[in-house]
Amino acid sequence: MNNSTSKYIFTFTFFFVTFLGFSQDLLSKLDKEYPEEPVYEIATFKTTRIGLGHSIEVRKKGALEISLFNRFWNLEEKTKKRFIADEVNLRFGLNYAITDNFTVGGGYSNFDKISDGFIKYKLLKQQKNASKAPVSIVLFQAISHRNKTEYENNLYAPDDIVNSEVYSYASQILIAKKFSPNFSAQLSPTYINHSKPFLNDQPLSQFAIGLGARYKVNGHISLVSEYYYNTNPVKSVSTYDPFMFGINWELSHLLLQFQFTNTRHLAESAFITQTQNKFNFEDGNFHFGFNAIFVLHTNKNKLK
């Protein structure tokens, strides 16, 4: 190696090292400055319901959700046909977030005449890249009241059911995980208790397990599906497990959830245990509708 080549190598190394020093750059220096704070997952489902049942989402303090749910279906008999659909069940509901983790709400469904109220508490928030909190957990308790049951004229209903009032309680532990920015899933063990039997051989305590998932298609559209497995359904009338497939469309303050399902009920205790239709596309069984949810922020953050 002669003198000039070694000079050349030195010059090259010199500039290379200074260049490295230059780009051992200020940005990577800044990366080390970030404080180590837990980052919580957001938008696991984005909407407070997956579709039928509640999701682990709760709104932040002061948010008021005004919601209108509807389900349309045709009667099995072809005798009367109306425009779009023969029957509809509407539920008008309000939810209010008292704190960031605690929400109360309620609603009334006009077809099955069920009033329902619920409390929802977020127990655990899933953290990003941390083994400490790999899932989100929400405790959910609902109470529903049915003034006149649709079983009044049912051959199988006990005699004393007429004009009696039934209270049903639904308790759920909602466990959800956001697996990737696009995919989240939820498991919802459910316990439902009825204050009195309204069908023959009606079990007062019923158990179910819910499965739900969301797949984000793009920024504003996601596909959702939900299914509840009943472990001890009513035997005297045939009931089926509720299933739902839908599309969620998130538009600023308005969240829309379009869905196809086999249940016409909108309160937890009713749609989980009292769905009397199979999931298929025949008249009478096929239900469609949407949940329209408007979010009003009664409490605006101050930007310091």
Add this chain to the structure above:
Amino acid sequence: MNKLYIYLLFSSLFVNDTDNQFIARQGQISFFSYTSVENIEAKNNQVLSILDVEKNEIAISMLMRAFTFKKDLMYEHFNESYIESDVFPKATFKGKIIEFEKNKKSQIKIIKGEITIHGISKEIDIKTTIDKTKNGYIIEGEVDLVVKDFNIKIPPILSKNIAKVVSVKFNFQYYPYE
């Protein structure tokens, strides 16, 4: 001659950059989107920035999740639907201050550099006011960014709610780097 090179080589390795460097750990960046339908405003108070007064270099880095909004649902939409902070958690800038004079009390200069938002990099020039303080500097200014440039998709139905050009304000207070 070789000795000189070796000296240069080692000096460049061991020279302490940090004497000429200043850091801002609580820099502020806010952005505004004004339309006839809706005004959206957000602020980030935890922006990191570093200033090298010898090389006239500046770098800025921030977490998109650290922006706060007046309405909480906006925060969720911003992170999940528009900026996709799960995939692109940071926005960064690195650039050079043109003709920076490190001892001048107050000066208005152009910073030329590359901004990266939503995984898209773009060359920009920013006009800034630089003031020298007792033990550091304050840099502030304003820049307009075109939302479309950063591949941020706004559905047609919401195009009236979000401004096409978002104005971004910044303010950094630098202290000696330790």
